[in-house]
Amino acid sequence: MRLSRKSEYALLALIDLAHSYGRERKKIIEVANGNNIPKKYLEQIFLQLKGAGYVKSARGANGGYELAKAPNEINLAEIIRLIDGPLASVGSASLYFFEHTPVERNKKLLQIFKDIRNFVSDKLENTTLDHLL
Amino acid sequence: MRLSRKSEYALLALIDLAHSYGRERKKIIEVANGNNIPKKYLEQIFLQLKGAGYVKSARGANGGYELAKAPNEINLAEIIRLIDGPLASVGSASLYFFEHTPVERNKKLLQIFKDIRNFVSDKLENTTLDHLL
DNA sequence: ACTATGTCTATATATTTAGTAGACAAGGAG
DNA sequence: CTCCTTGTCTACTAAATATATAGACATAGT
Numbered sequence: 557m558r559l560s561r562k563s564e565y566a567l568l569a570l571i572d573l574a575h576s577y578g579r580e581r582k583k584i585i586e587v588a589n590g591n592n593i594p595k596k597y598l599e600q601i602f603l604q605l606k607g608a609g610y611v612k613s614a615r616g617a618n619g620g621y622e623l624a625k626a627p628n629e630i631n632l633a634e635i636i637r638l639i640d641g642p643l644a645s646v647g648s649a650s651l652y653f654f655e656h657t658p659v660e661r662n663k664k665l666l667q668i669f670k671d672i673r674n675f676v677s678d679k680l681e682n683t684t685l686d687h688l689l
Numbered sequence: 690m691r692l693s694r695k696s697e698y699a700l701l702a703l704i705d706l707a708h709s710y711g712r713e714r715k716k717i718i719e720v721a722n723g724n725n726i727p728k729k730y731l732e733q734i735f736l737q738l739k740g741a742g743y744v745k746s747a748r749g750a751n752g753g754y755e756l757a758k759a760p761n762e763i764n765l766a767e768i769i770r771l772i773d774g775p776l777a778s779v780g781s782a783s784l785y786f787f788e789h790t791p792v793e794r795n796k797k798l799l800q801i802f803k804d805i806r807n808f809v810s811d812k813l814e815n816t817t818l819d820h821l822l
Numbered sequence: 823a824c825t826a827t828g829t830c831t832a833t834a835t836a837t838t839t840a841g842t843a844g845a846c847a848a849g850g851a852g
Numbered sequence: 853c854t855c856c857t858t859g860t861c862t863a864c865t866a867a868a869t870a871t872a873t874a875g876a877c878a879t880a881g882t
Contacts, residue, residue: 558690562841567792568798594840603859617856664821672813693869717827749879750827
């Protein structure tokens with residue numbers, strides 16, 4: 557799968573929050589500045605992550621974001637699936653986002669892409685935020 | 690990497706030509722019909738493959754396309770790189786199409802994507818058309 | 823000449839990407 | 853109770869990419 561800029565930002569932002577997990581909230585502007593992410597764009601990303609239950613927020617003065625789960629309970633695959641969709645190279649090799657595509661015509665070719673999907677999927681599912689601190 | 694429809698078509702078309710390698714040319718329309726590829730789109734794809742030296746053509750009546758190399762000399766990685774560009778998930782994990790991207794900030798994160806790139810790259814470089822017949 | 827093929831360039835449309843803008847909501851400090 | 857600070861929500865936009873379609877042209881064979 558090809559990662560969008562948005563996914564890259566999301567991962568960096570979550571890792572940032574993971575650093576202060578259990579201790580303090582961080583403001584959007586702090587995370588944005590600290591990671592070179594456009595602030596208004598990061599707002600949207602956090603809203604999406606919040607909607608999916610990965611972060612929680614507080615409003616007003618002293619507001620900000622923090623992780624809603626422990627860093628070892630958030631893996632890379634779920635974040636990327638949330639933001640970018642399928643991990644597989646082709647829809648017909650995807651489990652969560654299956655769709656028919658031309659390569660299905662050739663079983664061996666399809667198997668190649670399934671092998672790749674399985675590797676990527678394993679790797680990303682087995683990597684959690686705490687591995688990246 | 691995410692495969693475009695165009696890459697899927699290209700691979701199927703090349704596999705089709707691989708079947709008759711050394712024996713006969715195939716017309717665009719035959720390859721298109723046989724693989725459910727829009728004919729005018731396949732024309733463009735073949736032109737691109739020809740420009741890169743993977744197929745050769747003959748014009749006029751009895752014209753058509755054939756592979757310019759043996760099926761075991763064409764691997765999937767080079768075709769996908771030609772059509773879609775980088776195999777890596779992020780530009781900063783790419784060898785042939787390197788560019789700076791946000792994940793570089795976190796070395797461990799970057800390494801994950803390099804590991805994935807290496808697997809994908811090995812897999813696709815080591816699979817040639819003759820494996821898919 | 824005529825027909826069947828590949829060649830080349832332009833155009834079209836929809837979707838995705840990567841943001842920006844601005845009005846609104848709510849919590850804390852004085 | 854008002855102001856300031858922060859998050860929320862929705863809309864908008866500009867550029868790139870994906871997925872084709874169209875048509876005039878070039879060339880080979882009969």
